[in-house]
Amino acid sequence: MVGLFCLPAHAGARDISRDTLPVNDGWAAEGEGTTGGSAADADHVYTVTDRAGLVRALDGGSDTPKIIRIAGTVDANTDDDGDHLDCADYATDGYRLTKYLAAYDPRTWGSAKPSGPQEEARQASARKQAERVELLVGSNTTIVGLGKAVLKGGSLQVRNAGNVIIRNLDIRDAYDCFPVWQPNTGGLGDWKTAYDTIWLTGATHVWIDHVTLSDKGHPDAQEPTWFARNYLRHDGLLDITNGSDLVTVSWSRFADHDKAMLIGNSDSATGDRGRLRVTLHHNEFESVVQRAPRVRFGQVHVYNNRYVVPGDDYRYSLGVSTESAIFAENNAFHTPGQVEVADLVKSWNGSALHQSGTLFNGYPVDLLAIHNAYNSGSERDLTADVGWTPTLHTKIDSAETADRQVAHGAGAGRIP
Template identity: 85%
Template sequence: MRFRHIAVVAGVLGLFCVPAHAEARDIARDTLPAGDGWASYGAGTTGGAAADDDHVHTVTDRAGLVRALDNGSDTPKIIRIAGTVDANTDDDGDHLDCADYATGGYSLKKYLAAYDPRTWGSARPSGPQEEARQASAARQAERVVLPVGSNTTIVGLRGAVLKGASLQVRNAENVIVRNLDLRDAYDCFPVWQPNTGGLGDWKTAYDNIWLTGARHVWIDHVTASDKGHPDEAEPTYFARNYLRHDGLLDITNGSDLVTVSWSRFTGHDKAVLIGNGDTVAGDRGRLRVTLHHNAFESIAQRAPRVRFGQVHLYNNRYEVTDGHRYSIGVSTESGIHAENNAFHTPGHIEVADLVKSWNGTALHQSGTLFNGYPVDLLTIHNAYNGGSERDLTADVGWTPTLHTEIDSAAVADREVARGAGAGRIP
């Protein structure tokens, strides 16, 4: 019996042990599985999987990352990020702060004095301090805006962090970003935007990832946050919070065929914007996006907000906290198909607070859990918000066909809690 026991144990252990001669899986060569959301449509999304050995890079600093990106070229390439890469560094790798970018006599103190709405009024800022702000902002943009070209895979190695950068996929296609902790796309020089109907607001420049005119993009197991400089720690100027961050992920300007999966969006105001304007008619028929198995934690709004797009939103997990404005934003001509999502909220936040509509007409929802209880987001929205917002119908004009297995909200809730974000690819 003793020898039989040893043999059985050895056989079980063999199921979990990789032979010494076996090759480890290279996630940088992974491609999007067939049927996994809108990015699998047509030819699918392969990123840089076809890259030859000369175009496989491991980078440890900004300079190496810039060289590997090759100014957004279309050459198939794989870029592995190791350690922490800080975009706010000079060519020698020394850290740059906001004072290093300031030029033309810009100072925040002078800017606030020049454009105080009590004296300046509601006109857009102009003159020496606004010109100095623009010049200073351009200097920062030269460092932190990183263009990503077609046929590119960017993957983080264990513990990889990209800090202070704005990855921008502009008019490119077939891009994969995976297993990467994206932190603190921090704008040193927000612009004041007056509003004739009110005080106005501060406008910032950088998203952690911005897709503009992009096609066939897969974002997977990414963590995106403001970690390092949370906006709630910023002061108030002109009775408005001095925001330093824009979106965590913006998908705009005709971008199309995007899958966002198993990612974690946390500690931020405006998380995911799909479609950037109510009058951008060129977005019709585009902005097809799937978001599944993502975690939205301490997000105030835009999880996501959608204009025009056909968006499949399923098996996502929401942890709603104080400061929450809404989660799902239904805007002009949007068609959101929301299935089996789970929301966790404090007691004072109601189901009606989860959905907000601006000119939107439809929301399909099913299988929603609210603090463990099944709810109908559509019915409750119409009952409680009908006086101030348009009633929504359930007919969004399309039915999703490209998706992985859709779990119950309860199962997805548990799986996402332990599996979403950087460093958690099985």
């Protein structure tokens, strides 16, 4: 069976694929905790080396306890024979980017939603790519990288499933060949892409640890500009939406990306109240333009993270949106000269932000007070009372100590 085989753990070596979430390690430790596929029997422990093997091991998102070890580099954009597929291979029904641009140029098309032959061809082409790159992860699953394992071009999706662990994996370049143009009656509009590198939707009890998420291979900054907007090819690095709950993201690295992490996808999704409980600790956000994270509704504990803010096009790091309750402790920010403390927090309909122990280029600052002082004319003042206090957490270090630890320990290949 090409690309998939059973492999026992090496004698005497630590088998991280059997690890479970430590007690009290964030929201994913609530209740019975998060154990992933640790209960898998020998017949459901796989080592995969290509897309075909990974798809077989995922078993269509089944709930059967399973451990999937990824070895080497797995390319999601491959056919059943393992040959690489590029955007031209997915294009169908006469789709051509040049034709699409000509058809929906806002100067002639206007502000209506794209429709007609080229939009239909784009949708058909997008479906062909989605069949390859969307990888459905079912309940009771552990996915772990061996050594310097890479998954490129794929979107790991945990949809309405639970008890999932993803660790020690470099996941990069969830590249959308067919972005859609979305006009805006109040402005020029923008390009919308399809694939999050990891997407949790309706997911519960998920632990993401020591992963590296990036656009490595095809950075959006190198894409052209169409209709006066950057032709984006990537969506979120990690989006947690649609009632997902009880998630811990630890010791991971988010790099070289625009919109990193969205928690809660809509102001009108009032069913998310009481859900979207997420812990982020000991993560590094390097050269991330925005959403690190942006939160709606959720109770989100953000502690001991390291932020290396880009100088160009930076927007914000912490996004305080509708009914969000962010409890931020002992985080360290490194910024270039043109970025000020007041730039780190952005609010849309948010009302509260707890912050303490924040370092800005090595100096202690009060994010809340500075946000309110500098943004009171354009944004609603935030209060410090977010209505809850985290109890599920491991040792919380000073921002200075965590900054050093994260710089050397976050990301794939760095599990002690």
